[in-house]
Amino acid sequence: MKVDRRSFLSFVIGGAAGTALSPLPWKLMDDSSIWSQMWPWTPVPPDGEVVYEDSTCTLCPGGCGISVRKVDHRAVKIEGKKGHPVNDGGICILGLSGLQLLYGPTRIKSPMKRIGERGQGKWQKISWDEAMAILTEKLSDIRNKGEAHTVAAIAGTEGGTVPALLQRFMTAYGSPNFIRTPSHQDADELAVKTLFGASGRTGFDLENADYILSFGSGIVDGWGSPVRMFRASSLWKEKNVTVVQVEPRLSNSAAKATRWIPVNPGTEADLALGIAAVMIAQNMVDPGAVAGAGGWENQLLANYGTKKVSQVTGVDAGVILELAKGFAKANRPLALCGRGKGLVAESLRETAAVYALNALTGNINQEGGMWAIPEADYIRWPDVASDELASAGLAQPRLDGAGTGRYAGARHLLNRLADAVNGGGPYPLQALLVAGANPCYDLPDTRSVRMALERIPFIVSFSSFNDETAAMADLLLPDHVYLERYGDVPVGAGLAQQVIGLSKPVVSPQFNTRHLGETLIVAARTMGGATADAFPWDNYETCLEETLAEKWDALIEEGIWVEADIAPVADTVRLAVTDAPAVQAEGDVNSFPLLLIPYDSIRLSSGYIGDPPFMIKTVSGTVVKGKDGFIEINPQTASATGLSEGSVATLTTPRGEARVRVHLFEGIQPGVVAMARGLGHTAYDGYLAGKGVNVNELIGPVEDPSSGHDAAWGIRAKLAKA
């Protein structure tokens, strides 16, 4: 049999015919279309039972209620909790991105000890037992040498049982150095104490006010409780409430306001006092809530004449008069302060000036006005019985100087820590504990902060994330993130009520982390003696439940406790003559002709929480592009320096230098340079690290002469084409 060409062709044709009559081509065609429509490598979320679990968000001081949507055991979405008194169903972009902090790559997954050089990033995973042994041995050693005061703790906040446990731990251990991260809360507390003569905080009945005069407060940029502020802002639009935004830069809040008053940076207090002077001069003052104002009024009339104020602030004299009239004549006027998100303390002079404005209108403790109320006071643990070592340690002065001498008015001065450690303090620091704070990124003049940390022989970070400070630590004892743990959340943030939220574990801990409260209780117990006696609880949950007492059941049930009927700390404001000078920007005008001011944005998380990937994606290309961070300058400033949109420039301040790109913006005065806060991280994940410039590297703290708080609102700078 000869297989010739024709036989072969015939075989092929037969094969083709047979194939066509078999399912092979048709089935393959169908399968490949299914395959290509649903690539097997595309992740498909598993199906399951959908449940919602309520909790409280702790990513910022806002205290929003959240409902977390879960499919079986996985949290898949965070929504605002409907009916919640703070945010009623709303949520901000950070709260929405919270799951990326839970499941994302920035988590510290287990206790670790450093094995390489500091900051080199070489770690060894260890067990919790070993980690706790390292911690307690080190701390016991220092204490037994009678040097308990040389240990300091930095906490992100002071409210709630966890920071209170840390503070208690320090007290029982024998160190006066529990230091809270700076914020506008510092200035607020001091202003309330000074003006009302009692401890407390302010709260603002924003929803009922009908004229808002905001001195730089980022109403829609993250001030106060951000979601509440968005809602208030929309409500004002609906009710035609006049909103006046006094700010050197056209921020989103300024753009959304009824009127934007561009003011020379750092002169907000002058404008406030100028407005007050007009109100007094023109008899537009409600005398009810003000006491002993005679001297103060005379001083004001003498020093804050409209013409002078106009010169200092750059605001037209006519406009100052208009503002004074508008504010004084409104039914329920309300003035706000705390720049941007309120991340810097600000001077007492400025805060008191704005609060005085409120007092002059008679809105103190009134509907639509400013309230002075006590902090929620539910943590009532018995005093710590100090042993000899603790008493000796507590008798030592605080390293930051807060509470004594010229800093008598301040409670926490973290801005002074770097100086103290770098040689200016009364004693060297041997150990530092850091919880819920990221001083290596967050404090002004980060370079000297880092230098200070390099001098501290033993640093422990309780951070859940790979942040800049954790990178400098020797021991990492990672806390659960907020979605994995219990916690009470007393909300301040400008609410006129006392609100306590409860954070509940929404998912079980994803990694080998431990609740900070638990870590502290175990540490105290291991150290024994008086330290252990101060921590009688079996575990953190028992401590929380006992502390919240009658509120516990309600909190478990409702997730929130609201005390609406609170007696204000006082009804009258005492205005006394002060001679505090205005806080000036650091640097000399001749070498640094420009002014650099940081600004806040709701899309850039600031503080201890870094921007999650979703959020950084929403930041405009004129703020950060690729790795480059931008500054905003007026086209006039640009042409004077030979710069144009997108040019690369070198920005120099007395504290540092950075390579930046230029964005031209008419919404900023000539001579002023603005830079966003929240960029220029060196830690966290690849989505955030290395993008833009950290403005804290360029700016240094400036002490408020009346308190020692950091009141820097900017720094002098110069710009050169790179």
Added chain:
Amino acid sequence: MSTLDKKAKEAMDDDTAHASGGGDNGAGGFIILFFIIGFAASMVLGWVVFPKLLYSQKQQPFSFNHALHVGEVDEGCESCHFFREDGSFSGIPKLAQCTDCHEEPMGETEDEAIFVEQYVAKEREVPWFSYSRQPDCVFFSHAAHVVGAKMDCVACHGHIGESERSRPYEYNRLTGYSRDIWGKNIAGFKNNSWDRMKMDDCAQCHKEAGIIHTSSVQTQRDACFVCHK
């Protein structure tokens, strides 16, 4: 004419003679034979070899006796495959449902031992393979079909409730989906409504119940988005 041209012409004539003469029947037979060989080989390949290559088999973690369980419960299939409060369908039961009864081994079968030791004791979910999972592009609501249209489980799932052992799970190597979707029959023929669960099968039923399935104005039938969200 050159010599070369002449030779070529002769050769051509030769060929023409062969072709037009048609006297060589043996060669024609061969051609048909080869056609048949090719045809038969490709048919075997397409009908027999190809399905074997295309599908792979996996065994379920252990065998489940539906018949036995249906006998024990009161509400038929819905006793275990129920609707949740929000109307979503629970599908394959979770371990927690089983442990209500199976905290300790019930009976002495090997499968029961595997279940209790490997899963109940270790609190691990059983990684069942689902025979009837639709591709990811399909949105299927059990509630609309079972509660709304009052369809019987058997209409789509056949008599699985009467099975005493779990049959092997066959899946398509290319798409990764269960063989039950295309159906056991490789040609796609079906005798029962549950033999196949492709789009045409959904469409057929939706067409039969025509009056309510007219979401597309153009076709007066159900629009694509009813199932493809």
